Amino acid sequence: MSVELLSMRRRLLLSLGLGAGVVTGASCIELASTDSCFEMAEEADDDGIVVHAQYRPEADGECLHENASAVSSSAKQEWCGAELEAVACGPVRNGDWCEYVVVFDEQPNPCAVIGRPFLVGAESVCAPVRQRGGWSAALGSVRLPEDPQLRAALSAHWAEVAQAEHASIAAFARFGLQLLQLGAPPRLLTACREAMVDETRHARAAFELAARFGGQGSLGPGSLPVADACADSDAVAILRDVVLEGCLGETRAAAEAREAARSCAEPTLRRALEAIAVDEERHAALAWSFVAWLLDARPELASTFAALVDSVLELPLVAPSGSVDAPSWGLLSAEARRRIDREVRRELVAPLAAALLARHQRADNSATQVHVRVC
Template sequence: MAATTTGLDEGRRERLAAAWGRDAALEHASVAAFARWIVELLACGAPPALVSAAQAAIADEIEHARLCFGLASTYAGRPLGPDALPVTPAMAVSSDMSQLAVSTLIEGCVGETIAAVEAGYAVAGCADPAVARVLRTIAADEQRHAALAWRALAWALERGGAPVRAAVTAAVAGLRAPRIDAEAVADPARGRLGAAERRELAATTLRAVILPSARRLLGRREADRASAEPQARV
């Protein structure tokens, strides 16, 4: 089933195509981000379960890109697909556990959690069944990716000890909602939220979900560390 274009003038179709094309490009870039993360997990000695789950997430991101490019193509009236992905020094692989933990917090715990909330919120007001199906798929997958990131962060805190805990604590203190640029088009009935609504969702999710979860995780790891220390004899 394809998205409906009935009642859309050419300008609105172009804007919807641009919006979904932008999302598709981001999903396409996420494939490389997960691939880099897998190598970093391996370099830091992550358990096979985390590596395997991250590998499965790559397939999810490939599917997300395909679905979003499909919607963009429908609105554009011509086939659209990914361009060559620029490889920059920012994509370099690191074997530093603290860096892995902080990037997992920011890109996974923050980014994927907000993406899951946004997709779930968008599907609630979407009147196009084809678009709603895409959003439901993305919401479910991003929720799973967020849960994976939180598990990986918990592992890194346990494995890395005090240096990792200090780096993550500093990162949590400086967390801000990600920048959200103006939308190409705001059309809730077709699954597109406006920029102001997206910013509000991101800020609320950060405040109500991400920060409390990160602080609980840090607190639990500190309690575990304290209970493991030998007690001084009186």
Template sequence: MTMTPCSSAQFRSALARQLTRAILTTATLGLAVEGAACGGGIMQGGASGDGGGGASIDESSGTRGATGGQGGNGGQGGNGGNGGEDAGDAVLSVQGGGGHASPDTTKVCVAWEPRGEGGYGGAGGSGGAHGGACPPLDLTDPNIPFETASCWPDTLGGGFLVDGEWCCYEFTANCSAGAGRPFLVGERARTARAQRTAAGGWGAAACPDLAELAQATRAALAEAWLRDALLEHASVASFSRFALEMMAVGAPAEMLAAAHEAARDEVRHAALCFGLASAYAGAALEPAPFAFGGAVEVTADLAEVAARAVREGCIGETLAAVQASEQLAHATDAAVRGVLATIADDEARHAELAWRFVAWALQTGGDAVRRAVAAAFEAGLEAPPPAAAAVAAAAGALAAHGRPDGAVLAASWRRAIAEVVTPAMRVLLSA
């Protein structure tokens, strides 16, 4: 099912009506809310339907580095080139026992073994003579011990030496909504790490037009779409857990079926995003094994399941749908528009499922569920808009390829909260 393109304002209006109708129907009030004609999938009522169809992307191959640069004697970091691992590189090696990382994952330290002067094939940056300085850090290197692999390190500070043995790097993690249903461990989103392969098995096909893109722009696009790919990939785990918890609390069969269909949608979304990231990077990118950290928590406490559905679905996926529609409104590249149209349409249905489930939980669970749901909304709506990392690339080219300015997305986030999430929440809690 392909959504007919419409403005982001029309999308928000249609989504708000769709969610309201779903809530009231689930709450057995027998009321119908008529929606505005914006586009195919988003205006479908009732149970979750089929997701959008996949597109296709040329598979690429490459070597180490998310958007790796050319190694050697201080070579300028390029896009998707040969990551610097020659004999002249300064090599980062992980300390025995998994490395040295801070508990809050705001800093990661790795052992440094200098091997002379040379460039380092990092994230599209400049190589150079390191001397006593730390080289750039390759965020896709699976040997780098980010302790929980949660979120995506999107603001990376320069490395600094500690005790002459460790190169330490400070970063901030991007856990923002906007790419599917997050997989939460406690209150933190967790994703797999990314890795390069000779022939990726995750890159669905899409061929964005790369002809006029500078290397810095391609590097920024590769990183942004890779971040989304990892979040979409984590959404598969989130829906899988949601399905188990639905079974544990006795949810209706049609909701359970919709959760499994949504998980399949997220596999497709991840493949589409990995495909775009690979195309921009010039190398096949895919997720590394997902580090769940032991047993995955599945609870039979209806209040807890409903509160998580609020955070991950009613808020997270509603914002994801609206953000995808905003990205689509600014994108001009045909391949990118196809991916975003699919994601926006599917995420709207996924959001509807979350709202319907919470409405059912409120009808089923009584005051304890109502208190948990209200608290989850209060905490979720207090969160600030996501802050986009600054990139040294042309804003117009980024927007054309689905990555509008951070200020645009923050404004869209605020409008989504005001025009979609808050009104739907009021209907939900008053039903």
């Protein structure tokens, strides 16, 4: 896992109040009771999937090394059938719980538009690009490549980004109404309103860049079809949209923008991408914070959330059209974007969802059943 994704996961965990642990490996491993356990987990990371697991023994029961096999059977569903390879550390007694650091054979991840898509039903909706005023932005000078094909590719790319960012404004507008419907707290409403402002700024910058690279007049959005946009308004439908649009879409958008900025050599483009990355990560945190609040308010939706996450992880990887490999211009190849998609699902979405569900399970009385805590 890249340092960027590792840092991003730490920040998202902190935003959810789950940042007491230390993140490492293919999952977040809460710091065990001894430093040696943590060091062993780091060493094991190169060999497979590292998971910090725990179970509660019977009353007065001992923590036994053999119980790691029970932990592994519970974890197999979480990690696509991976088999226990080794117990890197443990058991360590932590209050009523026995804790382990276990390593699973790393299996190819069978689990399968950047930004927060505006979904109407199952379709991602966006407005066409038009020549019009009102959507330009003051970005400073931008160096243009000499290659006309690269300029055209950059113009097309930023036009697509502009469409996606413009659609995200609508997605957050709808989300604001949904938050009001569900009785969400002011902090979520404020964050949603600020996200709309962010997406408007992103869209303006993207339309400006598309126009400059294309050598055209001012560009902006046409009419956005919004009919039936609020047709599904029950809590399950809202949660579904947030998981897909926010927990996956915004989290992936932040990671992709950060990767594009890291390799971009053109200063104005790099600054634009860095700003987008920061904002999109904040939007991802909003999505995850909403889920955390909703699970507290509606505990019966925990199993629904788990099923929704499973279905999202199994979606086919996004296959970007027209991706040109020009990283020095902030253009990632289709292969790079698919890699980021895979990594985000595995290293961010799955562990963050598991952390929220584990917290819910503990709050809901975790009795004596074996479970795996992945954060």
